[in-house]
Amino acid sequence: MVETSSSMQSSLASRLADIAIIIVLVLLGFVVIYPFINLLALSFNDGKDAARGGIYFFPRKLSFSAYGMLFENKKLLKGLSWSVLRVIVGTCTCLFMTGLLSYIISIRTFSGRKFMRILFFMTMYFSGGLIPTYILMNQLHLTNTFQVYWIPGLFNAYFMLLMASYISDLPEALFESARIDGAGELRIYWRIVIPVAMPVFAAVSIYAAVGHWNSWFDVILYNFNGKFDTLQVYLRRLLLEVEATQQIRDQQLLMRKFQDLSPLTLRAATTIVVTVPILCVYPFLQKYFIGGITLGSVKG
Amino acid sequence: MAELWRRVRRERQIWLLCIPMIAWVLTFSYYPMYGLFISFQNYVPGHSMFSHWIGFDNFVRFFNEPDCLQIIRNTLVISGLNLVIGFPAPIVLALLLNELRGRVFKRTIQSLSYIPYFISWVVVANILITLLGSDGVLNDILMKLGLIHEPIEFLMNGNYFWGILVTSNVWKDMGFSAIIYLSAIAGIDKELYEAGKVDGLGRFGLIRHITLPGIRSTAVLLLILAIGGILNAGFEQQLLIGNPLTQDHYEVIDTYVYRFGVQLGNYSYGTAVGLMKSVMGLVLVILANRLSKRYMQSSIF
Structure with a gap:
């Protein structure tokens, strides 16, 4: 009871x-x-x-x-098109290059495999920080160009780890047979690695695309002349109410x-x-x- | 022999692909590290690097600045609050979600919870200005309830700044961090729960004795990382949510480096302050790791 x-x-x-x-x-x-x-x-x-x-x-x-x-606002449409262009160019180039790097460090017979892996891995933990990077961009004349949106982001060590761990799990025979047939590494990468590793490429592309779409600070830091303002920057301008009323008055x-x-x-x-x-x-x-x-x- | 020849050719082909990659990483990652040397100089853009060595003057200068204490206070208070509230919040969320029985409901709430993670800080700042502004919803409700008689400019008053910033940090990241804990919970052996039930553990007992120990190593890992990042009190959010009126409360080391180093052109000084921050961050991670090794028997390296 x-x-x-x-x-x-x-x-x-x-x-x-x-x-x-x-x-x-x-x-x-x-x-x-x-x-x-x-x-x-x-x-x-x-x-x-x-x-x-x-x-x-x-x-x-x-x-x-x-x-x-x-x-009907030309500035917004321009910002939108820079944003879209940045997302497309930035994501595709980063994916292609970081993917290639990940494939290279997954080739078991390659003698420089460990060297390349460590070279990029270190960048996850050590960096020059804001100002040395800013000075570098100035020295390379990358400021106030569209290039600054994608060139510094071509390789990403974190994406590299994700992609390499996926690619290393693929059966080696997949690439070996293509090699015996005489295919070059780039060809193997394009024809075999990318299609087979599509899930991890999709995951990373979404990471990268969201990052590019959302980024704001690098735009105001590097592209300060306003020629390549993205949508986020434009939105920020609107935040300052004065700008908004001015836009209307203009x-x-x-x-x-x-x-x-x-x-x-x-x-x-x-x-x-x-x-x-x-x-x-x-x-x-x-x-x-x-x-x-x-x-x-x-x-x- | 033919085998060897093919291998050499293959290697050459791969190395050829590696050359541009090495050039890129040396330029964009390693060269800026080398640029850290300017913190020991009086660097003037256009002149050669390595012109005026001034030793540790830039580092000493920071501690003589009148704003120094305020900046350190803001940095520590903001990230301290982020840690105290932002660290347990995703654990609590994951535990609550894990207690749900309805699958659809669980999925829905979980999917909603990490939407903010993917929203930019610009949008978050915009949301805050809209909701907390004098004609925003919050003031509207407070006035209707009769709690206040005229609108409060929340974002224009430094006293509210920390609360607003930390709340938006938690709002933004909680759902996403909860994913990591949920996957740790999913990895716990189901038989442990059965055994626990047989031993007469109730719901809270199961959480206390099985779920929490099960996610402990994940939590310790994230805690060590959070302690290492205690000097990273945020950057974009301060610049976007803060304004000149709240500067006394928002200025942290990173925004200071940006303002003094980049905007006012004190490259060497800014780099020195940034370097000091990174070194202290490294020391903190190592210390936190030591402590957790000793007292929690788990560590990240």
Whole structure:
């Protein structure tokens, strides 16, 4: 009798614990997602109306002018195209070169294998830091060029470890037979390694692409003349409210066209525009990326 | 013989591919390390490196700066708070997620929790300015509740800065770090839990005696790394969320190096401060590792 009641009690306690956990986690999920909901609501709201406050979940007075303004804004479109170009060029070149390096340090018969591995591995722990790197970029005349977006990122030691651990696990016979047939190393890399190691290439490409899309500081550090401003930098400019109003004032024509605009809604709309691409790749992120970090933590 | 010849040719081919890679790594990674020498000089851009050796003057200068104490305080307070709140938070999240029975719900919450990790600091700063601004949601709610009578400019007041910064750090990283703990939890032998139940352990007992010991080595590893990074109090977030009004509270070593070294052109001095920080970071990792070896019986090297 006593036993039943105590087990009933513990199952009740367990139930309550379950409910408490669910409540805590739902709250947490809400805290994570709410800022985006609020920005989304603001971005679709009439500007003057939004300034009155009180918009929480849904737009009160629906308006698309913030987006209309954004997509007629040449500066934003330019920023967007630099960002896209940077992501594509930066990701492809980094993937190709770091992948090649990873393949080379996975060739078991290669005498320089260990040397190359250590040479790049060391860069994970030691670096010259901000200023020596900055001076170097100046000396190489890489500042205020598009090249600074991808050349310094061609090789990445962390990606190298991830990719090499995957490639080393592939059966050696795969490459050996191609070698006997007389294929060159580059050809083997392009024709065999890349297709077979696609999962790790996909994982790393998502890492790299998100990094390129999100980067902000290297743009303001190296490309200070504003010619190659990316979307993040443009968004940052809008943050400073003055700039936003100035943008509107500068464009008299747009001003007449979009009378219901405010820095608040414009900022919200830009933030959404910058965030949406991340959310679009999110499913892929989940598929490859999560596998990638657990792979790294086991083998790294 | 033919075999050997082929091998030499093969090696030559690979070495040929290696040459540009070696050139790249020497230029972009090793040459800047060599550039650290300028911290012992009075380097002027355009002039040759190695012109004016001044010994440790640049290092001493930092400690004589009037802002020195404030910068060290900010660095230690911000990363201390990051450590105290940001280190246990993902563990708690992972434990909570692990207690969930509904698979779909668990997956949904987990997927949501690491969205912020992939969002740039520019966007986070934008979100903060929108939510915490005078016409933002937080002020709106506080006013409606009657807790305040006029909007508070949270981002314009240094007293709120640490709280805002640390909260956004935790918000951004918690879900992602939890993945590592969840995968550690997934690696725990299921039979241990069965045995624990047989021995009469309740839910909390199982967490205390099986799950927590199971993720201990992961936690120690991350803790050692976090202690080594205690002087990295963040950089982009300070520049993006901070403003001249909150500078007294946001300036940390890294932003100081940027402001003094790059923006004001004190290359040698900035490099010296940065180098000092890296060396202390290295010492801290080694110390933390020693301590954990002695008291926790686990270490990273």
